[in-house]
Amino acid sequence: MSGEMTTMLAEQSRLGRARVMPWIRRLIFYLILLSIWEGIVRLEIWPPYLFPGPLIVANALWEGVTQGLFLPAALVSLRRLAIGYSISLSLGLVLGLLLGRNKLIQETVGSLVLGMQALPSVCWLPLAILWFGLNERAIIFVVVLGALFSITLGVEAGVKNTPPVYLKAARNLGARGVRLYTQVLLPAALPAILNGLKQGWSFAWRSLMAGELLYYTLSLGNLLQTGRDLNDAAQVMAVMVMIVIVGVTIDQILFAPVERRVRERWGLA
Amino acid sequence: MAERHLVAQHGHAVAGMADASEQPSGGISLEIVGVSKRFLARGRMVEALAPVDLQVKPGELICLLGPSGCGKSTLLSIIAGLEPPSSGLIRAGGRKVQGPGIDRVLLFQEAALFPWLDVQHNVAFGLRQAGMPEAERMRMAREYLELVHLSGFEHSYVHQLSGGMRQRVALARALVLNPAVLLMDEPFGALDALTRDKLQIELETIWAATGKTILFVTHNVREAVALGDRVLVFSPRPGRIIQEFSITLPRPRSLEHHQTIDQAREILAVLHADQRPDEEANDEW
Numbered sequence: 001m002s003g004e005m006t007t008m009l010a011e012q013s014r015l016g017r018a019r020v021m022p023w024i025r026r027l028i029f030y031l032i033l034l035s036i037w038e039g040i041v042r043l044e045i046w047p048p049y050l051f052p053g054p055l056i057v058a059n060a061l062w063e064g065v066t067q068g069l070f071l072p073a074a075l076v077s078l079r080r081l082a083i084g085y086s087i088s089l090s091l092g093l094v095l096g097l098l099l100g101r102n103k104l105i106q107e108t109v110g111s112l113v114l115g116m117q118a119l120p121s122v123c124w125l126p127l128a129i130l131w132f133g134l135n136e137r138a139i140i141f142v143v144v145l146g147a148l149f150s151i152t153l154g155v156e157a158g159v160k161n162t163p164p165v166y167l168k169a170a171r172n173l174g175a176r177g178v179r180l181y182t183q184v185l186l187p188a189a190l191p192a193i194l195n196g197l198k199q200g201w202s203f204a205w206r207s208l209m210a211g212e213l214l215y216y217t218l219s220l221g222n223l224l225q226t227g228r229d230l231n232d233a234a235q236v237m238a239v240m241v242m243i244v245i246v247g248v249t250i251d252q253i254l255f256a257p258v259e260r261r262v263r264e265r266w267g268l269a
Numbered sequence: 270m271a272e273r274h275l276v277a278q279h280g281h282a283v284a285g286m287a288d289a290s291e292q293p294s295g296g297i298s299l300e301i302v303g304v305s306k307r308f309l310a311r312g313r314m315v316e317a318l319a320p321v322d323l324q325v326k327p328g329e330l331i332c333l334l335g336p337s338g339c340g341k342s343t344l345l346s347i348i349a350g351l352e353p354p355s356s357g358l359i360r361a362g363g364r365k366v367q368g369p370g371i372d373r374v375l376l377f378q379e380a381a382l383f384p385w386l387d388v389q390h391n392v393a394f395g396l397r398q399a400g401m402p403e404a405e406r407m408r409m410a411r412e413y414l415e416l417v418h419l420s421g422f423e424h425s426y427v428h429q430l431s432g433g434m435r436q437r438v439a440l441a442r443a444l445v446l447n448p449a450v451l452l453m454d455e456p457f458g459a460l461d462a463l464t465r466d467k468l469q470i471e472l473e474t475i476w477a478a479t480g481k482t483i484l485f486v487t488h489n490v491r492e493a494v495a496l497g498d499r500v501l502v503f504s505p506r507p508g509r510i511i512q513e514f515s516i517t518l519p520r521p522r523s524l525e526h527h528q529t530i531d532q533a534r535e536i537l538a539v540l541h542a543d544q545r546p547d548e549e550a551n552d553e554w
Contacts, residue, residue, distance in 0.1 A: 168351055169381040173395035173446065174371045183397075187385040266384050267428025 052234040060238035077220040084143025085204050092148050096155020113149050121146035122210040139211035146207030147200035154196010158189025191262050296482030297362030297449040299325035304357035306343050316507035317343050328480040332493035335503025341486045345452040349375040373450040374443040378458045380435035382427045388438050389423040395446045413441040433464035450482045490533045495522045504543050512539050
């Protein structure tokens with residue numbers, strides 16, 4: 001009995017180590033990276049206001065947050081992202097379903113969507129500014145176009161790759177009309193849709209930053225621009241760190257749990 | 270025991286569902302009148318099914334036997350109302366079939382369970398479409414999972430099940446709707462011999478207890494003889510019924526019994542006579 005207990009405990013601690021070890025390796029990697037960075041700064045090849053060390057950047061990040069600049073800026077950016085992405089999501093789901101289910105729409109609109117996907121969404125910015133002026137609407141417009149086509153193509157791919165036998169089985173069991181879409185096609189397509197959603201999210205994020213670089217109200221993109229104007233590389237880097245943190249956090253909150261569930265249900269590795 | 274339990278549940282299943290058939294548990298008749306199917310493939314008209322006439326009595330178990338691509342599956346699909354015939358018509362319980370209905374449920378070779386739902390929700394899918402409240406349909410799903418010996422797997426996902434277990438779930442998903450007709454399209458075709466034998470016996474038991482009308486497609490001759498009241502032999506494309514055998518051997522029939530084997534041999538001879546040499550099916554009995 002006690003022998004069993006010992007092996008169980010040994011097993012548990014082994015599992016615990018297996019979970020912790022990657023984090024330790026990651027930590028060591030970043031510590032090495034930071035010391036290399038600090039080492040290069042100490043060589044004084046470039047002046048510190050152009051190439052500040054990690055401590056200075058960390059300090060800039062701390063000050064940016066405590067002076068109440070970074071967090072409100074991040075909130076402004078996130079609000080735009082949320083609005084733009086929601087619009088893309090609704091349009092993309094409908095458009096993707098239509099493309100996946102209707103041959104005529106796929107042959108016509110489908111080719112247009114593929115073409116649009118090849119166009120970086122920043123290219124819409126000059127046009128957006130002409131149409132809407134340099135304001136909130138122009139930025140959201142660019143965010144929407146950034147995410148829309150990735151989401152559409154993801155939904156379309158998912159719907160097209162759904163084995164027809166699922167639809168047959170569902171109709172056979174009494175599913176009709178809209179329920180075939182909500183209870184069969186969309187969930188069946190979820191793995192592919194999720195890929196589209198993630199890609200759309202990262203494109204939306206990029207488009208937003210491009211838009212905000214040009215637009216002078218408080219936002220993450222705008223903080224980058226003011227950092228440049230003030231010759232303050234530490235602020236620029238601090239804001240970049242901030243953008244990475246926000247991006248990774250959203251990914252962990254929004255997409256990682258859904259992805260885990262999809263993997264669990266479909267049995268994907 | 271489990272079968273008596275099933276019968277007891279049936280009245281309840283019908284009462285609980287909005288538009289279930291008014292039939293009590295048990296089968297209905299099927300009339301297949303001049304049903305054929307043609308379709309366009311690569312610009313050529315292909316005749317999948319020559320006009321078929323067939324009368325099925327309520328509660329009859331009929332096996333459709335023939336080489337792959339002889340239109341047996343197409344016929345089941347048409348009876349299920351999932352595709353229209355090119356000519357002819359189907360009457361189920363005297364009423365013309367004009368689309369899918371849960372009085373006729375089709376089971377597929379690949380089970381066609383939904384990977385985004387767990388086992389219990391898969392079984393309850395049809396009840397949900399019929400508007401049954403959540404708690405009640407979950408209770409019924411559990412009961413029918415018990416019937417197919419899958420209690421304890423309610424929350425498993427499809428990828429965690431073996432092929433035989435998937436077919437059991439598919440069977441429960443169909444039976445829970447209390448259909449009068451089960452249309453089975455090689456449901457055991459992809460299973461190993463042992464699992465297949467077990468499922469055959471269970472299907473026969475359930476059939477004996479409920480008296481449902483069953484059309485069972487297979488290209489396994491012995492399986493057809495072991496299960497069927499009648500075995501209909503189909504020709505290769507375009508499929509038509511070339512001969513009909515009434516199987517009067519006593520039930521339950523053993524696959525190994527010499528009478529089963531003799532009967533199978535007789536049917537196989539008919540299959541061979543009508544078959545081009547490159548067709549399969551003869552290695553499968």
